[in-house]
Amino acid sequence: MALAPRNRRRWPTWFGVFTGLVILAAGGWWYFQNGGNKQPPLNTIEVSRGDIQQLxxxxxxxxxxNYVDVGAQVSGQLETIHVRVGQTVSQGDLLAEIDPTVYVAKVDATRAQLKNQRAQLDDRKAQLRLAEIQFQRQTNLFQEEATTRESLQTAEASLASAKAQLAMLEAQIEQTSSTLRAEEANLGYARIYAPMDGTVVSIEARQGQTLNATQQAPVLMRIAxxxxxxxxxxxxxxxxxxxxxxxxxxxxxxxxxxxxxxxxxxxxxxxxxxxxxxxxxxxxxxxxxxxxxxxxxxxxxxxxxxxxxLDVLRVPVSSVQRGRVQVLTQAGQVEWRDIVAGVSNRVHTEVVSGVKEGEKVVLVSRDPRSGSSNTSNFRGMLR
CATH class of the missing domain: 2.40.30.170 (Efflux pump adaptor protein, beta barrel domain)
Incomplete structure (x- = not known):
């Protein structure tokens, strides 16, 4: 009679163990059926066309x-600036004007001097003509023994002097004419013109500023x-x-x-x-x-x-390993392909042959600690 209660207490214990095993088996079956045995998804990208440049x-x-720094060739007060920064100009356009008063006065004075010398030239020519006549007269008279040799020599000296004075005056006129050309040029330099077609990119001088071009030409503006x-x-x-x-x-x-x-x-x-x-x-x-x-x-x-x-098949550099790439087939398998590579930069590698446009290649990431790639997850599939 005492054995019956002991058997009743053991029955619930074995039942609990059996139930736990059933639950554990069911959980394992559900885990494997719902991805527990699946590999993680592969990181792939399609082979595409594009440009590759090594830079x-x-x-x-x-x-x-091409640009020109426009300067002033004469000194004086900058009277007027006719342009502004950013303005487009053509060759020969008036850019600025320097006060021409001093240069006008110099030109007028030199012209007056030249006019005076030319009047003197006419007088010297008349005196030369008179000296020639007197010399000819004294020569004729001397041949007829109607004058002295001294008178002939005096006429001859007067003729030579008249010629020398005429030559000297002609040289002075040439010198004055040269000075006049320089003075007129300086007067012209008081008006500053554009040396080329372009744009005024900077203006260094200011209207009313006094310019000193004695030792170095001051820069007014730049045309480019x-x-x-x-x-x-x-x-x-x-x-x-x-x-x-x-x-x-x-x-x-x-x-x-x-x-x-x-x-x-x-x-x-x-x-x-x-x-x-x-x-x-x-x-x-x-x-x-x-x-x-x-x-x-x-x-x-x-x-x-x-x-x-340009316009070539290309794959990411990270998908190429020693001239080979891993291609994901339509069946979901991964296979190695040998490729012929062309131009390469830090991003893409040209594929001359080995893959087709639209195929998917596997991107390989490196473990920075070990240097190994992430291909270990599917090496079994490659075998």
Missing amino acids: VSATGVLEPS DLATMRVRAQVSEADVGKLEPGMRVYFTTLGDAERKVYGELLYIEPTPEVTNNVVLYNALFDANNDDGKLLPNMTAQVFFIQSEA
Whole structure:
């Protein structure tokens, strides 16, 4: 009679264990059926067409390719400035005027002096003619023994003196004429004209200012041809060896980063600029500016094109491993493909052959701690 209660107490214990095992098995089955045994999704990208450029970058400054600093050749007070900054001018347009009072007076005085000398010249010519007549008379009389040799010699000396005085006066007239031309030129310099077609990009002088052109011509303004701009790019000594005259180059500006302006490298200045122990070389090229949007002193982000491939098949650099890529097939399997690579930069690699446009390649990320790639998750699939 005592055994029956002990058997009743053991039955619930075994039932609980059995129920737990059933629940655990059901949970495991649900886990594997709902992705517990699946690999994480692969990071892929389609093979596409596009451009690839291998570039050398630099920072540059825009400046006019052709400009003239307009100066004053004579001293005086700057009386009038006829232009403003930003104004377009043509060659020969009047830019400014210097007070011409002093130069007008000098021209008038020299002209008067020249007029006086020319009147003296007429008198010297008459005296020469008289000396010639007297000499001829004394010669005839001497031949007829009607005069003395002394009188003949006096007439001869008077003739020679008249000729010398005439020659001296003619030289003085030539000198005065030269002085007059210089004075008239200085008077002309009081009116300053544009030496070329262009735009007034700066004005250094002010109306009413007194200019002193004795030792150095003062600069009044700068006129530049803004139809063609020159870019002065500073290239590091590590990259300057990669550049060659004639190579294609483009740049963008801070105000319009989407617009690429192209040109060709003209030359590299051999003398570097050293700033904070950094050696930089100036590489120069021209760019068309017909629309006038490029202005002096703009900052340019410059890219020299070492090599390029246009409208080619390309894949990300991170998908290429030793000339091979991993392609995700339509069946969802991953397979290795050997490729022939072309131009490459930091972002893309050209694929000459090995994959087709639209196929998906696997992007490989590296573990920065071990250097291993994320392909270990599907190595079993490759076997």
